[in-house]
Amino acid sequence: MTQEQRAEDQVKSGSILVVGGGISGLTATLEAAEVGYEVFLVEKNPYLGGRVAQLRYYFPKLCPPTCGLEINFKRIKDNPRIKYFTLAEVLSVSGGPGNYDVTIKLNPRYVNEKCTCCGECAKASTTEVANDFNFGMDMTKGAYLPHQMAFPMRYVLSPKVVGTDDAKRCLEACEYDAIDLDMQPKSMNLKVGAIIWATGWKPYDASKITNLGFQYKNVITNMMMERLAAPNGPTGGKILRPSDNKEISTIAFVQCAGSRDENHLPYCSYICCMASLKQTTYVRELYPEAKVYIFYIDVRAPGQRYEKFYKKIKADENVFLIKGKVAEVREDPNSKDITVVAENAVTGERIEQTVDMAVLATGMEPSVAGTKLPGNVRVDPDGFVISDLAQGGMFATGCAAKPLDVVSSNQHATGMALKAIQTLVNR
Numbered sequence: 027m028t029q030e031q032r033a034e035d036q037v038k039s040g041s042i043l044v045v046g047g048g049i050s051g052l053t054a055t056l057e058a059a060e061v062g063y064e065v066f067l068v069e070k071n072p073y074l075g076g077r078v079a080q081l082r083y084y085f086p087k088l089c090p091p092t093c094g095l096e097i098n099f100k101r102i103k104d105n106p107r108i109k110y111f112t113l114a115e116v117l118s119v120s121g122g123p124g125n126y127d128v129t130i131k132l133n134p135r136y137v138n139e140k141c142t143c144c145g146e147c148a149k150a151s152t153t154e155v156a157n158d159f160n161f162g163m164d165m166t167k168g169a170y171l172p173h174q175m176a177f178p179m180r181y182v183l184s185p186k187v188v189g190t191d192d193a194k195r196c197l198e199a200c201e202y203d204a205i206d207l208d209m210q211p212k213s214m215n216l217k218v219g220a221i222i223w224a225t226g227w228k229p230y231d232a233s234k235i236t237n238l239g240f241q242y243k244n245v246i247t248n249m250m251m252e253r254l255a256a257p258n259g260p261t262g263g264k265i266l267r268p269s270d271n272k273e274i275s276t277i278a279f280v281q282c283a284g285s286r287d288e289n290h291l292p293y294c295s296y297i298c299c300m301a302s303l304k305q306t307t308y309v310r311e312l313y314p315e316a317k318v319y320i321f322y323i324d325v326r327a328p329g330q331r332y333e334k335f336y337k338k339i340k341a342d343e344n345v346f347l348i349k350g351k352v353a354e355v356r357e358d359p360n361s362k363d364i365t366v367v368a369e370n371a372v373t374g375e376r377i378e379q380t381v382d383m384a385v386l387a388t389g390m391e392p393s394v395a396g397t398k399l400p401g402n403v404r405v406d407p408d409g410f411v412i413s414d415l416a417q418g419g420m421f422a423t424g425c426a427a428k429p430l431d432v433v434s435s436n437q438h439a440t441g442m443a444l445k446a447i448q449t450l451v452n453r
């Protein structure tokens with residue numbers, strides 16, 4: 027057997043498991059599959075796309091998430107080497123590099139591939155369930171489409187209604203035989219040569235930051251802001267303050283909310299300065315008279331493009347960047363206005379700025395923090411997954427590995443796809 031034949035034989039025998047269908051997992055999947063490897067992509071949500079799907083726009087170009095995601099979904103659909111599973115999770119992993127046995131749990135969607143997205147089941151449902159996609163700021167029905175650009179484009183029944191009369195109402199309303207209330211959880215065994223953990227991040231729990239006022243209605247997180255500004259969000263894209271649905275004229279951003287703080291996340295979350303600068307553009311476009319106050323410790327806008335973005339926002343006369351750590355956020359019980367209290371680190375003066383609404387620039391925590399991944403996957407003290415670069419086989423990418431933006435996640439995922447391929451061909 028020639029060296030080439032041996033290499034070809036080895037190429038054909040390996041497959042890769044990617045856990046997490048956000049932008050990093052999608053990229054790793056596509057990069058590996060498009061050079062000829064079989065890839066299994068496992069996503070716990072009923073849709074692919076991860077957190078990027080929840081953004082209004084994404085920088086630096088400020089395009090809607092559909093631009094990047096839809097092309098990836100098309101490439102996934104068109105590639106026979108990719109098998110993707112939603113509502114799925116990894117139960118166990120055994121074996122070693124080049125030869126892992128993996129068990130996947132597939133949770134029931136209760137809706138099959140005959141679904142045409144006609145929406146009749148949602149009309150028939152009388153149950154209301156908090157909408158996780160919009161961070162509970164509105165409700166969905168017991169039968170729902172996770173969001174307007176969901177992939178796969180298919181309804182799902184909330185487990186909360188299964189076994190109730192509401193589920194029967196949904197079943198009766200469906201003319202396409204697409205609802206199957208007998209679906210059960212299933213498990214599936216896979217043999218793979220390498221595993222890429224692309225499990226991403228979750229917003230840091232703002233209720234743990236006791237001095238920043240998250241208990242008040244008009245104090246929201248930056249991810250809630252993305253949904254408020256989105257046309258398919260709870261307010262149809264208007265940034266309205268939650269207590270009275272008033273259009274805002276003043277807003278404050280509180281940077282490093284929970285990040286760079288030994289009591290919460292000790293690291294810099296990398297992206298939240300840029301996120302607030304981006305969200306400033308949402309406010310300024312919608313409400314040309316609005317004033318924006320950004321309280322920061324340092325503004326981190328890494329690289330040439332982000333620095334340019336920062337400078338543009340800084341030049342806006344309605345945007346006030348105040349260097350000072352926020353000590354307190356309080357509410358006026360009558361007007362529900364919010365006052366942000368900080369010490370200006372440049373002038374030393376105490377500032378009390380009253381605004382309609384405040385946004386906490388909460389950081390990124392690894393989504394698996396506090397849980398144990400199967401297969402002796404190693405994590406660092408903050409919960410980020412560590413790639414085994416010495417032995418190969420197990421890799422972490424995107425925000426599962428460290429806080430990153432989309433561009434860097436894509437680059438990182440491409441690198442990790444290559445590392446996974448190297449495990450397969452060298453085993």
Ligand SMILES: Cc1cc2nc3c(=O)[nH]c(=O)nc-3n(C[C@H](O)[C@H](O)[C@H](O)COP(=O)(O)OP(=O)(O)OC[C@H]3O[C@@H](n4cnc5c(N)ncnc54)[C@H](O)[C@@H]3O)c2cc1C
Nearest residue numbers: 046048049050070076077084085226227424425430431432
């Ligand atoms: C407020 C805010 C605004 C932002 N705006 C921008 C921006 O404009 N531009 C930009 O470049 N970046 C932005 N970012 C950063 C961007 O969101 C991340 O770079 C991006 O989400 C990273 O993608 P990911 O795939 O690594 O993680 P995620 O998007 O978190 O995707 C991970 C996926 O894995 C799934 N998953 C998790 N655990 C499991 C499991 N155990 N089993 C199976 N599946 C699992 C999740 O459901 C999810 O679908 C912003 C971040 C914040 C906080």
Ligand code: SF4
Nearest residue numbers: 141142144145147200
């Ligand atoms: S499950 Fe049936 S009723 Fe519901 S959207 Fe799909 S096809 Fe329509």
Ligand code: SF4
Nearest residue numbers: 282285294295298299
């Ligand atoms: S990116 Fe900015 S707001 Fe976020 S933790 Fe770092 S310095 Fe703080």
